[in-house]
Amino acid sequence: MSMPRFLVTTEIPEPGMSLLRAAGTVQVPATQLSADDLASACASGDFDVVVAQIRDRFDKAVLAGAQISGVSNYAVGYNNIDADAATANGIMVANTPGVLTDATADIALLLILATARRCVEADSFVRNGQFTGWEPSLLLGHDVSGMTLGLAGFGRIARATARRAAAFGMRIAFCPRPPGDRPVSDDELGEFAGRVEHVSWTDLVGMSDFLSIHVPLNDATHHLVDSDVLRAMKPTAILINTARGPIVDEAALVAALQSGEIAAAGLDVYEDEPALAPGLAELPNTVLLPHVGSATVAVRAEMARLCAENAIAMAHKRIPPHPVNPEAWSARPEPGRR
Ligand code: GLV
Numbered sequence: 396m397s398m399p400r401f402l403v404t405t406e407i408p409e410p411g412m413s414l415l416r417a418a419g420t421v422q423v424p425a426t427q428l429s430a431d432d433l434a435s436a437c438a439s440g441d442f443d444v445v446v447a448q449i450r451d452r453f454d455k456a457v458l459a460g461a462q463i464s465g466v467s468n469y470a471v472g473y474n475n476i477d478a479d480a481a482t483a484n485g486i487m488v489a490n491t492p493g494v495l496t497d498a499t500a501d502i503a504l505l506l507i508l509a510t511a512r513r514c515v516e517a518d519s520f521v522r523n524g525q526f527t528g529w530e531p532s533l534l535l536g537h538d539v540s541g542m543t544l545g546l547a548g549f550g551r552i553a554r555a556t557a558r559r560a561a562a563f564g565m566r567i568a569f570c571p572r573p574p575g576d577r578p579v580s581d582d583e584l585g586e587f588a589g590r591v592e593h594v595s596w597t598d599l600v601g602m603s604d605f606l607s608i609h610v611p612l613n614d615a616t617h618h619l620v621d622s623d624v625l626r627a628m629k630p631t632a633i634l635i636n637t638a639r640g641p642i643v644d645e646a647a648l649v650a651a652l653q654s655g656e657i658a659a660a661g662l663d664v665y666e667d668e669p670a671l672a673p674g675l676a677e678l679p680n681t682v683l684l685p686h687v688g689s690a691t692v693a694v695r696a697e698m699a700r701l702c703a704e705n706a707i708a709m710a711h712k713r714i715p716p717h718p719v720n721p722e723a724w725s726a727r728p729e730p731g732r733r
Pocket residue numbers: 449469470471472473495688689
């Protein structure tokens with residue numbers, strides 16, 4: 396077989412680049428590819444596998460014209476790729492699950508604590524020279540212990556968040572597949588059996604002091620948190636989102652925060668990233684991070700390794716270690732590149 400040819404839309408950390416370079420030829424564009432340039436590159440027949448970022452969109456049109464075997468996404472979430480269209484076109488998609496679970500749960504906890512204890516306001520207060528000494532009523536926040544953490548979703552990151560929250564004395568409730576539901580056996584609950592409460596989405600929204608989002612973005616979860624949900628939350632409640640921005644109707648969130656319908660929000664992701672909804676950045680009752688859930692040196696290196704391993708396997712027409720749509724190649728007599 397000829398040397399695999401990789402298009403890496405944005406350089407990934409080591410050891411990813413070295414693994415790819417040792418396995419084949421690697422092209423990294425000097426600047427970020429426009430949607431048209433990405434489509435042309437995929438259709439050119441010059442590449443076997445694209446190593447992609449979540450801002451690279453692989454929609455039906457791009458995938459229908461693509462002459463590639465696979466897309467290796469440098470992320471666990473893959474809502475930037477129309478996986479059904481990829482399957483229909485014989486293109487395998489792979490992602491990087493597992494390695495970023497703890498880091499992302501750390502950020503969820505960080506946002507819970509930072510919003511409850513007004514960390515950003517307090518930091519600005521000190522930096523602005525407003526701190527003139529200890530005061531009984533200075534920047535009072537809220538306890539997290541004894542509060543209810545509602546988890547929307549109960550996958551890896553939700554469970555890691557639950558583990559941390561339990562150590563902070565929080566009561567934990569969850570809805571596994573909001574806005575619907577699904578049964579969860581004691582076996583599936585594992586270490587959490589008897590320690591967490593399985594409730595409906597409506598109950599979760601109404602009972603949570605902190606509502607934390609841990610579902611993938613898809614048609615069922617787009618605007619899962621809308622103006623109705625925000626209205627049904629406690630006025631003292633805090634919304635946390637480390638999953639994907641469009642799960643929350645951000646304009647409705649700004650309105651709810653402005654009117655006091657809910658108390659605060661801690662966000663790592665945004666509906667139209669990197670843009671923020673008008674008014675969001677001006678709100679003191681928000682903690683806003685730039686999508687850094689997995690941003691530790693060690694985690695990003697591990698993601699790069701998995702991403703490269705996925706890409707190399709797909710370039711050799713082998714099922715990658717972390718396929719999203721393993722059926723993609725079985726649908727075709729001659730798997731992969733057409
Ligand atoms: C980051 O958001 C990821 O999905 O890995």
